[in-house]
Amino acid sequence: MLNLIGIIVAFIVVIYLIRKKYNFGLSLIFGSFIVVIFTLPEIDLIKIPIAFGKALIYDYDNQVFDFQTIELAILLTLIFILAKSMQETGAIKKMIKSLRSIFYKGGTLGIIPAVYGLMPVPGGALFSAPLIDKEGEKYKLNQSQKNFLNVWFRHIWFPIFPVSSAMMLIISSDFANIDIYELIVANFPAFITFIIIGLTFLKFYIKKIPSPTTTPKKEYSGLIYLLPPIIPIIIYIIFFSTFTVIGIENLKDFQRGIFIVGVVFSIFSLYFLVKIDWKKYYEIIKRSLSLNLAYAIIGIMVFRQMIEVSEANELIATMIGGLPFHPIFIVIIVPLIMGLITGYNFGAIALSYFLIEPFFEYTGLNIVGFASLIFISSLVGYLISPIHLCNVVSSDYLKTDTTRMYKMYVPAVIWLLIVQTSIIVLFYR
Numbered sequence: 231m232l233n234l235i236g237i238i239v240a241f242i243v244v245i246y247l248i249r250k251k252y253n254f255g256l257s258l259i260f261g262s263f264i265v266v267i268f269t270l271p272e273i274d275l276i277k278i279p280i281a282f283g284k285a286l287i288y289d290y291d292n293q294v295f296d297f298q299t300i301e302l303a304i305l306l307t308l309i310f311i312l313a314k315s316m317q318e319t320g321a322i323k324k325m326i327k328s329l330r331s332i333f334y335k336g337g338t339l340g341i342i343p344a345v346y347g348l349m350p351v352p353g354g355a356l357f358s359a360p361l362i363d364k365e366g367e368k369y370k371l372n373q374s375q376k377n378f379l380n381v382w383f384r385h386i387w388f389p390i391f392p393v394s395s396a397m398m399l400i401i402s403s404d405f406a407n408i409d410i411y412e413l414i415v416a417n418f419p420a421f422i423t424f425i426i427i428g429l430t431f432l433k434f435y436i437k438k439i440p441s442p443t444t445t446p447k448k449e450y451s452g453l454i455y456l457l458p459p460i461i462p463i464i465i466y467i468i469f470f471s472t473f474t475v476i477g478i479e480n481l482k483d484f485q486r487g488i489f490i491v492g493v494v495f496s497i498f499s500l501y502f503l504v505k506i507d508w509k510k511y512y513e514i515i516k517r518s519l520s521l522n523l524a525y526a527i528i529g530i531m532v533f534r535q536m537i538e539v540s541e542a543n544e545l546i547a548t549m550i551g552g553l554p555f556h557p558i559f560i561v562i563i564v565p566l567i568m569g570l571i572t573g574y575n576f577g578a579i580a581l582s583y584f585l586i587e588p589f590f591e592y593t594g595l596n597i598v599g600f601a602s603l604i605f606i607s608s609l610v611g612y613l614i615s616p617i618h619l620c621n622v623v624s625s626d627y628l629k630t631d632t633t634r635m636y637k638m639y640v641p642a643v644i645w646l647l648i649v650q651t652s653i654i655v656l657f658y659r
Contacts, residue, residue, distance in 0.1 A: 231545075232268045232269065232271060232272060233265075233268060233269045233272055233540040233541060233542040233545065234542045234545050235268055236264060236265045236266075236267065236268025236269055236540060236542065237265060237268075237537060237540065237542040237571070239264055239268065240261035240262070240264040240265045240533075241261070241571075241616075243257075243260065243261055243264060244257050244258055244260070244261040244533075244616070244617075245616055245633060247260065248616065248631050248632070248633070253522065253525060254522070254525070254526045254529060254622055254626065255522070255524075255525030255526040255527070255528055255529030255530075256525060256529065257529065258526075258529030258530060258532065258533040258617065259528070259529050259532055259533070261533055262529075262532045262533045262536040265533075265536040265537060265539075265540050265542075266278055266536055266539075266540075268540070269536075269539065269540040269542075272540075272541075273539060273540070273541075277539050278536075278539065281535040281536060281538065281539045282532060282535065284296065284535055285299060285528075285531040285532045285534070285535040286299050286300075286528070286531065286532075287299065287300065298486065298531075299527055299528060299531045301486040301487060301490065302486060302527045302531075303523070303524035303527040303528065304490055304524075305353075305486055305489055305490050305493065306353045306356070306523040306524070306526075306527060306619070306623070307519070307520070307521070307523055307524055308490065308493040308494065308497065309353060309354070309356050309357065309493055309523075310356055310518065310520055310523055310623075311497060311515055311518040311519060312357070312458060312459070312493055312496050312497050312500065313356050313357055313359065313360055313518075313627075314360070314514075314517070314518035315497065315500055315511075315514050315515060315518055316360065316455065316458065316500060317360045318514045318517070318518070319500065319504040319506055319511070319514065320504070321455040321458075321500060321503065321504055322360055322361050322364060322455070323364070324451070324452035324455055325361065325452045325453065325455040325456060326338065326342075326361055326364060326365055326452070327449055327452050328449045328450055328451060328452030328453045329341060329342065329452070329453070330365070331447060331448050331449040332448060332450075336369060336432060336433075336435075336436040338361075338365050339362060339365055339366065339369070339371075339376075339379050339383075339432055339435075339436075340379065340383045340428055340429065340432055341383075342358050342361045342362060342365065342383075343355065343358040343362060343379065343380045343381075343382075343383040343384040344383045344384065344386055344387070345358075345456065345459075345460075346358040346384060346459055347383065347384040347385060347386060347387050347388075353523065353619035353620060353622070353623045354384065354620065355380055355381055355384045355619075355620035355621075355623055355624040356523075356620075356623040356624065356627060357459050358380055358384060359380055359623065359624045359627040359628055360627065362376050362379060362380040362628075363376060363627070363628055366379075369435065369436045371435055371436075373628045373629060373630040374630050374634040374635055374638075375435050375638075376628055377624050377625055377628050377630050377632075377634070377635055378431065378635045378638045378639070379428070379431065379432060379435070380624050380628070381613070381620050381621060381624050381635070382424075382427070382428050382431070382613075382642070383428050384620060385424070385609075385613055385620070386421065386424040386425055386428060387421075388575070388609055389414075389417035389418070389420040389421040389424065389605070389606060389609065390414045390417055390418060390421045394575075396575040396576045396579055396605065396608070396609070397410065397413065397605070398410075399576055399579055399580060400413070400579050400583070400601050400604065400605055401413055401601070405579075405583055405601070406597055406598070406600070406601035407597075408597060408598055408601060412598045413598060413601055413602060413605065416598050416599060416601075416602035416654065416658060417602055417605060417606060417650075419649055419650055419653040420602075420606050420609075420646060420649070420650040423645065423646050423649045423650065424646065427642050427645060427646060431638065431642070454503060455500075455503065457499060457503065458496040458497075458499050458500045458503070459496065461492055461495050461496045461499055462488075462489050462492025462493055462495075462496060463492075464492075465488060465489075465491060465492040465495065466488050466489065466492065469484065469488050497515070522626065523622075523623060523626075526619070526622050526623075526626075527619075530573065530617055530619070530622075533617065534572055534573075534574065534577065537571060537572070557589040557592040557593045558593050558595070558603070558651065558655070560586060560589055561586050561589055561593060561600065561603050561604060561607070562603055562607045562647060562651065563607070564582045564585055564586050564607075565578050565579065565582040565583075565586070565604045565605075565607040565608035565611060566607045566608065566610055566611035567611060568581045568582040568608060568611060569607070569608040569609065569610065569611020569612035569613075569615060570611040570612075570614065570615045571611075571615070572612075572615070572617075573612060573615035573616070573617030573618040573619070573621075574612060574618075575608055575609055575612040578608035578611055578612055579604060579605065579608050582604065582608060583604060586604070594659055595654065595655070595658050595659060596658050596659065598658055599654040599655075599657075599658025599659070600658075602650070602654055602658070603650070603651065603654055606646070606647070606650050607647065610643045610646060610647060613639075613643065614632075614635075614636070614639045614640075614643060616632045616633065618632075621635075
């Protein structure tokens with residue numbers, strides 16, 4: 231029970247430190263120490279350095295080096311450089327001008343993060359944050375409203391995005407063992423609801439802004455600056471297609487490396503698009519270099535590993551399973567809590583699936599409906615988690631914090647879960 235208390239205390243402290251504007255990564259590391267202190271009486275001491283090593287570079291259990299943390303730190307640092315470079319070179323301003331002429335009634339506030347949401351990388355909300363910041367000023371949005379729209383619209387594709395690691399995991403033979411397109415069809419109501427909820431909030435935020443009396447002239451030249459953030463997607467698709475043809479599986483093992491290459495190409499492509507002096511561009515890149523996101527990655531990975539060592543996640547799932555609730559409620563709540571705690575959709579599915587699999591036969595659902603509820607519930611928990619990287623990077627850029635979005639998040643995700651659960655219960659029995 232001490233490990234569970236430790237998790238609760240750690241989350242309270244971490245959220246408090248974030249609200250006080252302390253470094254996010256260091257706040258999580260401090261929270262990790264709290265988890266460790268409460269867990270010490272219940273685990274072998276050697277598990278702590280093993281977990282710490284696994285979080286950074288070495289998986290002791292499998293006796294292999296794991297560079298995930300380093301790769302993510304590099305990737306997010308490069309994304310931040312690209313985002314800041316697009317802002318300082320004026321590329322963002324030109325892109326917004328074109329998008330505004332096409333979607334001139336506030337539509338850019340949804341279109342921009344949705345376009346960038348096609349890039350399935352951790353912390354990808356950083357791409358759209360600078361654009362939302364600028365565009366949101368026109369409609370007098372506060373920073374928390376900008377933050378919500380940025381993160382929400384970025385994730386509208388997740389229920390139906392076929393190349394996400396979370397979707398690949400849950401359809402695999404060790405989990406639901408279903409066809410990916412069956413899951414996409416089952417998740418489609420959530421996708422539509424995602425859009426409707428986002429548009430409802432967007433309409434509410436900009437309702438006091440008068441519509442333009444004349445339709446602005448269409449301006450397409452700035453759309454060329456969509457290319458830099460899209461390049462990594464193109465490169466990913468090329469690699470994905472090539473690997474599929476030659477029979478290489480486990481593309482997720484190469485995913486981060488592919489996107490690192492893609493973002494590097496994007497940074498160079500921006501230089502040629504803006505036609506700027508190389509020395510000036512180099513100075514912009516140097517000014518854009520920040521280690522805050524690298525610290526955040528390290529903090530998240532360490533915190534996650536300490537939670538796993540504490541085994542508090544399993545205790546939480548066991549406690550919920552013993553409650554007198556309908557099995558469908560348990561199928562929803564366990565992945566949601568795992569997503570909330572880990573801030574990781576893939577991890578939430580991996581941790582929760584086998585814990586709630588015994589409830590499958592009592593839900594009255596078929597396997598596709600069962601998998602869909604797990605997927606959407608874990609997605610909801612991950613979406614609103616304070617350690618979800620998109621929340622972290624977007625909040626950091628917009629100078630606000632995730633906790634200020636919960637008055638928007640809570641009603642939004644409740645409606646999302648109600649709609650998706652209702653559809654699944656009606657049509658997937």
